[in-house]
Amino acid sequence: MSQYNLNRIFKPRHVAVVGASEKAGTIGNALMRNLVDGGFSGTVLPVNPKYQTMHGQACFESVSVLETGVDLAVIATPIHSVVDIVGECVEKKVGGAVIISAGGKEVGEQGREIEEKIRHIANDGGLRIVGPNCMGIIRPSVNLNASFASEMPVAGNLAFVSQSGAICTAILDLALKERLGFSHFVSIGSMLDVDFGDMINYLGNDPSAKSILLYIENLTNFRKFMSAARSVSRIKPIIVLKSGRSPAGARAAASHTGAMAGEDAVYDAAFKRAGIVRVDTIEELFDCAELMAKPPRPRGPRLAILTNGGGPGVMATDTLARYGQEPAPLDPETFKAFDALLPDFWSRSNPIDILGDASAERFGRALAICFNSKNLDGVLVILAPQALTDPLSVAETLAAAVQERRFPVFACWMGGKRIATAVDVLNAAGIPTYDTPERAVRAFLYMVEYTRSLEMLLEVPPKMTGHMVFDQEKARKLIAGAPSQEFLPETDSKEILAAYGLPVIRTEIAETEAQASRIGREMGYPLVMKVHSPDITHKTDAGGIRLDLRGDTDVAGAYRQIVSSARQYKPDARIEGVTLQPYFSNPDYEILLGAKRDPNFGPVILFGMGGIYTEVLKDRALGLPPMNRLLARRLMQETKAYSLLQGYRNRPAADMERLEEMIIRLSELLIDLPEIAELDMNPVLIKDGNPVAVDARILVSPFAVPSSLHLVIGPYPEEDESHMVNVDGRRIFIRPVKPEDAPLFTALFKTLSPTTIYYRFFGALKELNPEMLARFTQIDYDREIALVAIDEDSESDCMLGVARIIGDPDGKTGEFAVLVGDTWQGKGIGGNLLEKCLSIAEKQGFESVHGIVLNENRNMLALGKKLGFDTKREPDSGDNELVIHFGKSKRFDRPGSDHRLD
Numbered sequence: 001m002s003q004y005n006l007n008r009i010f011k012p013r014h015v016a017v018v019g020a021s022e023k024a025g026t027i028g029n030a031l032m033r034n035l036v037d038g039g040f041s042g043t044v045l046p047v048n049p050k051y052q053t054m055h056g057q058a059c060f061e062s063v064s065v066l067e068t069g070v071d072l073a074v075i076a077t078p079i080h081s082v083v084d085i086v087g088e089c090v091e092k093k094v095g096g097a098v099i100i101s102a103g104g105k106e107v108g109e110q111g112r113e114i115e116e117k118i119r120h121i122a123n124d125g126g127l128r129i130v131g132p133n134c135m136g137i138i139r140p141s142v143n144l145n146a147s148f149a150s151e152m153p154v155a156g157n158l159a160f161v162s163q164s165g166a167i168c169t170a171i172l173d174l175a176l177k178e179r180l181g182f183s184h185f186v187s188i189g190s191m192l193d194v195d196f197g198d199m200i201n202y203l204g205n206d207p208s209a210k211s212i213l214l215y216i217e218n219l220t221n222f223r224k225f226m227s228a229a230r231s232v233s234r235i236k237p238i239i240v241l242k243s244g245r246s247p248a249g250a251r252a253a254a255s256h257t258g259a260m261a262g263e264d265a266v267y268d269a270a271f272k273r274a275g276i277v278r279v280d281t282i283e284e285l286f287d288c289a290e291l292m293a294k295p296p297r298p299r300g301p302r303l304a305i306l307t308n309g310g311g312p313g314v315m316a317t318d319t320l321a322r323y324g325q326e327p328a329p330l331d332p333e334t335f336k337a338f339d340a341l342l343p344d345f346w347s348r349s350n351p352i353d354i355l356g357d358a359s360a361e362r363f364g365r366a367l368a369i370c371f372n373s374k375n376l377d378g379v380l381v382i383l384a385p386q387a388l389t390d391p392l393s394v395a396e397t398l399a400a401a402v403q404e405r406r407f408p409v410f411a412c413w414m415g416g417k418r419i420a421t422a423v424d425v426l427n428a429a430g431i432p433t434y435d436t437p438e439r440a441v442r443a444f445l446y447m448v449e450y451t452r453s454l455e456m457l458l459e460v461p462p463k464m465t466g467h468m469v470f471d472q473e474k475a476r477k478l479i480a481g482a483p484s485q486e487f488l489p490e491t492d493s494k495e496i497l498a499a500y501g502l503p504v505i506r507t508e509i510a511e512t513e514a515q516a517s518r519i520g521r522e523m524g525y526p527l528v529m530k531v532h533s534p535d536i537t538h539k540t541d542a543g544g545i546r547l548d549l550r551g552d553t554d555v556a557g558a559y560r561q562i563v564s565s566a567r568q569y570k571p572d573a574r575i576e577g578v579t580l581q582p583y584f585s586n587p588d589y590e591i592l593l594g595a596k597r598d599p600n601f602g603p604v605i606l607f608g609m610g611g612i613y614t615e616v617l618k619d620r621a622l623g624l625p626p627m628n629r630l631l632a633r634r635l636m637q638e639t640k641a642y643s644l645l646q647g648y649r650n651r652p653a654a655d656m657e658r659l660e661e662m663i664i665r666l667s668e669l670l671i672d673l674p675e676i677a678e679l680d681m682n683p684v685l686i687k688d689g690n691p692v693a694v695d696a697r698i699l700v701s702p703f704a705v706p707s708s709l710h711l712v713i714g715p716y717p718e719e720d721e722s723h724m725v726n727v728d729g730r731r732i733f734i735r736p737v738k739p740e741d742a743p744l745f746t747a748l749f750k751t752l753s754p755t756t757i758y759y760r761f762f763g764a765l766k767e768l769n770p771e772m773l774a775r776f777t778q779i780d781y782d783r784e785i786a787l788v789a790i791d792e793d794s795e796s797d798c799m800l801g802v803a804r805i806i807g808d809p810d811g812k813t814g815e816f817a818v819l820v821g822d823t824w825q826g827k828g829i830g831g832n833l834l835e836k837c838l839s840i841a842e843k844q845g846f847e848s849v850h851g852i853v854l855n856e857n858r859n860m861l862a863l864g865k866k867l868g869f870d871t872k873r874e875p876d877s878g879d880n881e882l883v884i885h886f887g888k889s890k891r892f893d894r895p896g897s898d899h900r901l902d
Helices: 023-035 080-093 111-126 165-178 196-204 222-233 247-257 264-274 282-293 311-321 332-340 360-372 391-404 417-428 439-460 471-480 490-499 515-524 552-569 610-615 627-639 642-645 656-672 740-749 754-761 770-777 831-841 858-867
Strands: 015-018 070-075 096-099 128-130 136-139 145-146 155-164 181-188 211-216 238-242 277-279 303-307 378-383 409-413 508-510 528-531 545-549 577-582 589-598 603-610 620-623 676-687 692-693 696-700 722-725 731-736 784-792 799-806 812-819 849-854 870-873 879-885 896-901
Touching: 023 145, 070 311, 080 096, 080 111, 111 128, 145 770, 155 165, 155 196, 155 282, 155 722, 165 181, 165 282, 196 211, 196 222, 211 282, 222 264, 222 277, 238 264, 238 282, 238 610, 264 277, 264 391, 264 620, 277 282, 277 439, 277 656, 282 439, 282 627, 303 360, 311 378, 311 439, 311 879, 332 360, 332 642, 360 378, 360 391, 378 391, 378 439, 391 409, 391 417, 391 831, 409 417, 409 439, 471 490, 508 515, 515 545, 515 552, 515 577, 528 552, 552 577, 589 610, 589 642, 589 656, 603 610, 603 642, 603 656, 603 676, 610 676, 620 770, 627 642, 627 656, 627 740, 627 879, 656 676, 656 692, 740 770, 740 784, 784 831, 799 831, 831 858, 849 858, 858 870, 858 879
Parallel strands: 015 070, 070 096, 096 128, 155 181, 155 211, 211 238, 238 277, 303 378, 378 409, 722 896, 812 849
Antiparallel strands: 136 145, 136 181, 508 577, 528 545, 528 577, 589 603, 589 676, 603 620, 676 692, 676 696, 722 731, 731 784, 784 799, 799 812, 849 879, 870 879
16 A cells, blocks of 8 residues: 555544445444544445445435545445445545455455455555454544444553454453553454554554554565564564464464465464564463553563462462473572561462461562562462452552552452452552463563563674675576476585585485496595485485495495385386485484475574484474574574584584574575575584584475565665775775674764764763664664665774664655764765665655754755755754655666765
8 A cells, every 4th residue: 555654544533434224224323323422523424325235225325425534434334335435435535444344355256356446446546444354443542433342441552453353352351351451452354455564563653552462363464564573572562362373273264364374383483583472372362461551561580479378379380380480589688578577487488478367468568578679570469368368458458569569560369259359459450460370470471571582682693703605696507407396406406505605515426336336436435325316305214325335335235225225115206326425423413404485474494403303303493584693593592402502411512603604504595596495404414513414405496576575574685785985095885784783883882972972863872772782783674774884994894884764664755864983074974875875765665765953963964955855944943854855767876886975
């Protein structure tokens, strides 16, 4: 869609409901009642006679369905009539539409054709659409209930977006019971237009939404979703329940939504890469909704369990252990305080059992001790209704105590009727409540997972110690000559891997027994012999491998045995001889490194335990290109094999940096060659720390999408690299920002004068904190253009300046910023950087770029004028807005990449 702005849908002034026919009148009137109750102007509009019902009967007559000036049209008519209604929405310049109507692609081809007609009309007219087949939208803070839900939840900071109307109603019911507050409540339906990526982008920019909760059955624009989620998860937690984990579940999701679900393990990998926390069940989604809606969130996993019963405390501890955690140990000061408060026979550890006769006062004083501890990140208060404990009094004490809390306090009031009133008190005080210790602990740990994900997103990846070189031309030639839908010969596969610097063992092909003997003598013994056949994938199953061959007799016998076994295993297989390679005896480790092209997420990298146990142990982890050292290390850390690779008994540790490099080189191969459908290096043997791939296979299939567009995460744009020579004759390398550049940014910042810092950051700033460094260096190349100038004549990397254009999610507008070290100002570096950023923005389809410049910053104002920016003085401030609009002619298309800017 051409418009990104969804404000007229979620912040409308005038709303029209279209659907007061005999068939749809009930829904239409219910929708209008909800809107009128919220104070919105608007009317229930009968459907025009030209829109027929499914039975061919004319609807109520009306002169016109819509008037000019409507911000939001809510459509609840038979789906076939929606095509013309959407056309009238476009004609009357309606801001957006929510289509309640069902019967689209989820019912089959006819419905799909209707949706395509709607999409075409709306797209041409710039009309944004939520739905169809949805329940509607709710924004409690502005009293907007454009849905057929009968009740409005309270206003809050939690945004909820669901593909399922049934899940929406369940969450709404929970919200009313637990007093959960929502900023947005959206039933997104079939996502004809507005999808999860759009909603994440929109909610990420709305300050009223502090947390985002999603129920997903399938995604549409996967790259937009990943871009939005990677950006927004840095500032707001995103929790997802993705249905369809099992193959049967995936089929059910496809029949419900009319779209195919991808492999679930790939979704897991994608969510992790985006910083999203994934929950497994509806129960956990509810629990996280409550904990997210009632801040604060935990800073870490150190949990105190405060209980008046030993059993529930043990249950909470067991749940922590199940997830690899344990209760936080009590520091000496905290232990001493509890020892003074509690009877001698208290638990003297965490869980803190304050005993069955605990009064409300004891609960309150115990909670105060926890608050005073510096070694805790959260407190779970468990109450079992016992004769000497009044649940209501304890709840009231807890509600009063949490007003000044530093970290999350949540409650588990166990029981039924007797505790109901007490739970109401806790909910009214904004304290998350759970009916079992297990649910409470799981919810807490999910929020801890988000905290850890955020920390990982801010982590700076280490640089490679050497420069990586790739022979792209050689690899492309081998791929171009490969038969489609067939595995390449092992020797060709290894040549492609070697072209990208991946360590592979020497392999020779022998077509005859005599040739095998000759090659064996040349290579030297011991050797490994394998069947060479494009039709046999698993050589071991076919008896097609012989190890530790130590002479001509061994080679000749092995050749005959392998060919005979292979023909017995698969009589119609093409046996093209054998391959020979050196034999590695007693390797320290065997791993698998491979890749597969997912139909939704593109190439996916696989790392895990290798050899003959790969499919039995299923110890694997998945990751998405592009990769760096940090991402490669995390990929390996997700497997059990990683612990072994650190060194085991008398076996030396693997060279972890070389393994990281292998993963990065594989990532670059997959980025450059979209035709690779499947790739296996199994096993990769590790001996004395050094890895080498001894078996490899590559499956090639046609792929129409050009390189980089087949990925869901934009790769490093190497094409934006260039060179310049400044006025002093110094050679300068201009390239896009990399995640590894954080130390260079820190070094550049230390050279800046207070005036330069003030001009760039509009205030005093002493240092760049980790959050800022991550923001400046971890670039989403799909939505941000960021270039740095590196001194090529310096002995070590030295950053001279940086310029960036931060694009809005619609890709049409962006905001620029430029920073050059004081020593290098006035030498053409800032102008060159910004000019190149503008050139890239223009090529990417930006319509305009703007920026705010202080009135005192005369150099920047002069540069803006030179580059063609229009300058507008901001009223009542010392700021100037610089704006440049790109026309049809290419203003910044300069030939060549190496030039001088004076």
